Amino acid sequence: MAASDPPPTHATPEHCVSCGRLTSECPGCGRELDPPHFCATCGTRLAVLVKPTGWRGRCKVHGEVAASDR
Amino acid sequence: MSLTSDQPVALTTKPGPARDSQPPLDPAEARLALRNAEQALLDDRRLLTADELAVLARVPDQSVPSLAALAHEVRLAWCGPEVEVEGILSVKTGGCPEDCHFCSQSSAFDTPVKATPFLDTDEVLAAARETAAVGASEFCIVLAVRGPDERTMQRLLDLVPIVRDETGLNIAVSAGILTDEQARRLAEGGVHRYNHNLETARSFFPQVVTTHTWEERLDTCSLVRHYGMELCCGALLGMGESVDQRIELLTQLQDLDPTEVPVNFLNPRPGTPLGEAQVTGALDAIRWIALFRLALPSVILRYAGGREITLRELQALGMTSGINALIVGNYLTTLGRSPEDDLQMLADLKMPIGALSHVI
Numbered sequence A: 001m002a003a004s005d006p007p008p009t010h011a012t013p014e015h016c017v018s019c020g021r022l023t024s025e026c027p028g029c030g031r032e033l034d035p036p037h038f039c040a041t042c043g044t045r046l047a048v049l050v051k052p053t054g055w056r057g058r059c060k061v062h063g064e065v066a067a068s069d070r
Numbered sequence B: 001m002s003l004t005s006d007q008p009v010a011l012t013t014k015p016g017p018a019r020d021s022q023p024p025l026d027p028a029e030a031r032l033a034l035r036n037a038e039q040a041l042l043d044d045r046r047l048l049t050a051d052e053l054a055v056l057a058r059v060p061d062q063s064v065p066s067l068a069a070l071a072h073e074v075r076l077a078w079c080g081p082e083v084e085v086e087g088i089l090s091v092k093t094g095g096c097p098e099d100c101h102f103c104s105q106s107s108a109f110d111t112p113v114k115a116t117p118f119l120d121t122d123e124v125l126a127a128a129r130e131t132a133a134v135g136a137s138e139f140c141i142v143l144a145v146r147g148p149d150e151r152t153m154q155r156l157l158d159l160v161p162i163v164r165d166e167t168g169l170n171i172a173v174s175a176g177i178l179t180d181e182q183a184r185r186l187a188e189g190g191v192h193r194y195n196h197n198l199e200t201a202r203s204f205f206p207q208v209v210t211t212h213t214w215e216e217r218l219d220t221c222s223l224v225r226h227y228g229m230e231l232c233c234g235a236l237l238g239m240g241e242s243v244d245q246r247i248e249l250l251t252q253l254q255d256l257d258p259t260e261v262p263v264n265f266l267n268p269r270p271g272t273p274l275g276e277a278q279v280t281g282a283l284d285a286i287r288w289i290a291l292f293r294l295a296l297p298s299v300i301l302r303y304a305g306g307r308e309i310t311l312r313e314l315q316a317l318g319m320t321s322g323i324n325a326l327i328v329g330n331y332l333t334t335l336g337r338s339p340e341d342d343l344q345m346l347a348d349l350k351m352p353i354g355a356l357s358h359v360i
């Protein structure tokens, strides 16, 4: 994560990262080999960049909330 | 077509295994069909006919390894041992006006994929450099569009030489339906290969796409060839098409004679009409990879989307069933297995990595 990115939030995830619903309504519906598509903190749809060798998800409120280099 | 009550009824929204109009061959018939195919492809070096392919499609499950072994021999005889490695990148994701029922990037369906604008050149370059670093020779720039508008054309024509010259990769583009003039400009602009999939047989296409026709896709494929770009024209299996329709697609691909055919298996995408479809079984996938090779002996046959969920631990078997190219790493909106796993697989199989082009 770059130094300019916002500090990671330590709040308990409240939203399913695959459908955006509250975790009380969806304990996890993610399919194999799907990156997260929703912010765990606020449930907003993420702008996801998938590259051959990595991916990252950016929330318009919380910045880059998820990333992997594979 | 009439269906008896014990046949699975294939609905577009929930396809199962491909429906076959005829029973499997018995073992003796299967051996004879394999011998005839071997004679045609290895001794006579001629293409198989639709009827011959239809017979081979009916070998029983226990003969699929023999079918795969023949396909591997055909691949080695017609293409050699090299495997071409490619990375793909979605540079403009989602918000597509088309309604391809399998696609999470269509704006017609409520899917988790958020539309994002054209990536910056730096981001594309970084992804291309990382792709080159894992041994790829090909990099495909993909856009979720019906076809490119003038602004998109300009961005592509700027981007292609930059990425090519900075990385040494061959640059492929996939930007939908092209006009004659657009095809010419992309060819002149250094696009090495253009991807435009037929996806499925002409007779099945209207069941999965209503916003454009199969013929429009064919027209773009013809323009690509006309202007001297290599044509990459793939298939997506497992959408509810029948065995006969898969054979139909193979003969349509034989007529089109593309340089490359990426074979995708449906990875059902949440929110799309095919979102709850059954995944193709592993042995069925091997059967059809082999049949693609036997139908298209000289083509670059690429492992593409869906192989991880379809084949799981049988992925190495696909490499000895006719495949001679693969997409490495992640796909457009979904993830693949790690490039290291694929490179290890190729090393274990003693398959050298190299750039390929049409071989006859």
Ligand code: SF4
Residues within 6 Å of the ligand: B096, B097, B098, B099, B100, B103, B104, B105, B106, B107, B143, B144, B145, B146, B176
């Ligand atoms: S044209 Fe391409 S991006 Fe658009 S919906 Fe069809 S498959 Fe998806």
Ligand SMILES: [Zn+2]
Residues within 6 Å of the ligand: A016, A017, A018, A019, A020, A021, A026, A027, A028, A029, A030
């Ligand atoms: Zn969920």
Ligand SMILES: [Zn+2]
Residues within 6 Å of the ligand: A039, A040, A041, A042, A043, A044, A059, A060, A061, A062, A063
């Ligand atoms: Zn957020």
